[in-house]
Amino acid sequence: MVKLTDYFFSTYKEEPGNADIPGYALSIRAGLIKKTAAGIYTFMPLGLKVLGKIEKIIREEMDSTGALEILMPALQPADLWIQSGRWQQYGPELFRLKDRNDRQFCLGPTHEEIITNIAHQNIKSYKDMPLNLYQIQVKFRDEIRPRYGILRAREFIMKDAYSFTANEKDLDSIYESMYKCYSNIIERLGLKYFAVEADTGLIGGKYSHEFIILAKNGEDEIVYCPGCSYSANYEMADFRSKEDVSLTEEKDTPDYSEVSTPGITDIKSLSTFLSLPEERIIKTLFLKDCEKNIYAFLVSGHRELNIAKVQKFLGKNLEMADDEVSNLNIGYAGPAGLDSRILIYADNDLKHKSGMAAGANRPGFHLINIDCTRDFKPHAWGDFVYPQKGDICPNCEHELIFEKGIEIGHIFKLGTKYSEKMNAMFLDSDGKLKPVIMGCYGIGVSRILAAVIEQLNDSRGIVWPLSIAPFLVNIIAINIEDDDVKSASDMIYDKLLKSGIEVMYDNRNVRAGVKFKDSDLIGIPIKLIVGKNFPENKTVELELRKDGYKKTLDLDSAIRFIAEYPSGSHF
RNA sequence: CGGGGUGUAGCGCAGUUUGGCUUAGCGCGCCUGCUUUGGGAGCAGGAGGCCGGAGGUUCAAAUCCUCUCACCCCGACCA
Numbered sequence: 317m318v319k320l321t322d323y324f325f326s327t328y329k330e331e332p333g334n335a336d337i338p339g340y341a342l343s344i345r346a347g348l349i350k351k352t353a354a355g356i357y358t359f360m361p362l363g364l365k366v367l368g369k370i371e372k373i374i375r376e377e378m379d380s381t382g383a384l385e386i387l388m389p390a391l392q393p394a395d396l397w398i399q400s401g402r403w404q405q406y407g408p409e410l411f412r413l414k415d416r417n418d419r420q421f422c423l424g425p426t427h428e429e430i431i432t433n434i435a436h437q438n439i440k441s442y443k444d445m446p447l448n449l450y451q452i453q454v455k456f457r458d459e460i461r462p463r464y465g466i467l468r469a470r471e472f473i474m475k476d477a478y479s480f481t482a483n484e485k486d487l488d489s490i491y492e493s494m495y496k497c498y499s500n501i502i503e504r505l506g507l508k509y510f511a512v513e514a515d516t517g518l519i520g521g522k523y524s525h526e527f528i529i530l531a532k533n534g535e536d537e538i539v540y541c542p543g544c545s546y547s548a549n550y551e552m553a554d555f556r557s558k559e560d561v562s563l564t565e566e567k568d569t570p571d572y573s574e575v576s577t578p579g580i581t582d583i584k585s586l587s588t589f590l591s592l593p594e595e596r597i598i599k600t601l602f603l604k605d606c607e608k609n610i611y612a613f614l615v616s617g618h619r620e621l622n623i624a625k626v627q628k629f630l631g632k633n634l635e636m637a638d639d640e641v642s643n644l645n646i647g648y649a650g651p652a653g654l655d656s657r658i659l660i661y662a663d664n665d666l667k668h669k670s671g672m673a674a675g676a677n678r679p680g681f682h683l684i685n686i687d688c689t690r691d692f693k694p695h696a697w698g699d700f701v702y703p704q705k706g707d708i709c710p711n712c713e714h715e716l717i718f719e720k721g722i723e724i725g726h727i728f729k730l731g732t733k734y735s736e737k738m739n740a741m742f743l744d745s746d747g748k749l750k751p752v753i754m755g756c757y758g759i760g761v762s763r764i765l766a767a768v769i770e771q772l773n774d775s776r777g778i779v780w781p782l783s784i785a786p787f788l789v790n791i792i793a794i795n796i797e798d799d800d801v802k803s804a805s806d807m808i809y810d811k812l813l814k815s816g817i818e819v820m821y822d823n824r825n826v827r828a829g830v831k832f833k834d835s836d837l838i839g840i841p842i843k844l845i846v847g848k849n850f851p852e853n854k855t856v857e858l859e860l861r862k863d864g865y866k867k868t869l870d871l872d873s874a875i876r877f878i879a880e881y882p883s884g885s886h887f
Numbered sequence: 888c889g890g891g892g893u894g895u896a897g898c899g900c901a902g903u904u905u906g907g908c909u910u911a912g913c914g915c916g917c918c919u920g921c922u923u924u925g926g927g928a929g930c931a932g933g934a935g936g937c938c939g940g941a942g943g944u945u946c947a948a949a950u951c952c953u954c955u956c957a958c959c960c961c962g963a964c965c966a
Contacts, residue, residue, distance in 0.1 A: 326897090326898095326916085327927095328898065328899090328915085328916085329898095329915065329916085329927060330898065330899050330914090330915060330916095331899080332898075332899080333893095333898085333899065333900090333959090334958085334959055334960090336960085353957090353958090354957085354958065354959085407964080408888095408964095409964075409965075425966075426966055428966085455966095457965080457966090459964085459965080460888090460963080460964055460965085461960090461961095461962090461963095461964085463959095463960090468965090474966095476966085535965090723965095726966065728966075756966075758966065792925090794924070794925055795923095795924045795925090796924090797924080798924085825924095826924090826927090827923080827924050827925090827926085827927075827928060828924065828925045828926065829924090829925080829926040829927050829928080830926085830927050830928095831925095831926085831927095832925080832926045832927085833926065833927045834927085836926090845925075847924095847925060848925090857925090
């Protein structure tokens, strides 16, 4: 495939100045990408080769589900976005620009508007569906803070698919096939991952999954159960708290009473002051909706309120109320004796607890011995908090495990949000005009490249999975100035080429150490080392990048080993 | 957008506090030659900079002042 003296690449011994995660540092050091501007990268030949292989896998898997590839424009007219309402909704993340005639455009961060417009023009009957269209395209998002190289770039490559169906059943079946498709893709990449239930947001459909690759430096957090198949986005996760007998309801607990707690306005100091664990304190938080209605949320003192869950529960947007509740004795608020006009919502974790402390709704005082059953009646109980270490799987008895990861895919049932706004209607078999039901399925192509490096590396460099390694084998000619070694290496290179093996030939006139280090840095799975042993004994040495396994073989055996290595039948 | 920081050779940095000791330096990389060749070689020679940009102060500015631009870190954001 390539002789290194003819190739365009360079590696770096030194760490780049501004790479704060190993994957990014390696992608620069291995010469895969070059930064052009903040969050904007150039793919060099080696990086592009890997990117192409990732795209190939995605295309193969998508095509096998029956999806059809299209290519939409990166530059999109504003009027479609105005129709969908997102021209206003989308913040400064949307790259907006004007043409010479002062017409508004944007660089697409996603393509719902374009594709829904296509659907509007082309889908007329239920007979035109189901349909699943995808593209691999450059996307733009003016990230507030691009970071970690191509893991979070402003210009990036994404595969996005959009499905169109006449009914929910067909949507479900495409959703399922996309779920399977994404799992297949990630498995072919040889990565550890979870498909977790994800937040659908306020507009969201019922169902959404994120595909998360495990990586220490990931920006997403997930929880999963080691005992069953349960896994979820940290934000979304269901859980049960460990039953703590000492906190559960006892008969004949004393009535609550007021204690003076001057200057104590936070859980930590209250816990210290009263010598009570944080679990025995009721934290009272106030949220407001857009009409400035105030809601009180009660959670256990050691837990954090999860606004995403709360919003989902109430079905409306909420934020912390600060100014609006100055009359409510912040720091001394509590459920017992609270202004009765405020609706109280209590986290499930408090159910049946007694002997709790909470604010007395009077500056400088808290109540103790509150019984959560007896002393207040919340408007509703619910799950309003994040899971914590020690919490139990909702489906079985195991303790949940927390891991960090990188989101590389997201599948989503859109429903009729866009088709209604953009008038993508079809005539159903019952003769009625209905909005097309849509789904969207994204997978970050360039982000996969970054995520793979982030998950699969060691102190020497990248360790590519075989499916996307830029080359399968690297011929390392020790001392290319030795004519015997050079002619042998040339011959071996030709032979590997003829066998259809993806081969890189390091024919540079540099010392062996340089070649070994570079080969390991750029992560070529197999090194084929040609030294004096070949002219003398007709043997070459093979070494695997993954585990350092070495073997000295005659040439034919070596070639057979290499050819068979990807199928796992090597000896 | 708020807070902080950095711009000096392709990359990584020193020099800036206290203006002149610099013809602006070091390491890596690059070019030439010789030696070397199984885990980032040695020697010798060399190329490469309007010190981010624009104004100012001064006899004199990489160094001081003003304004700009770019990049980075922390926070809020994230189909």
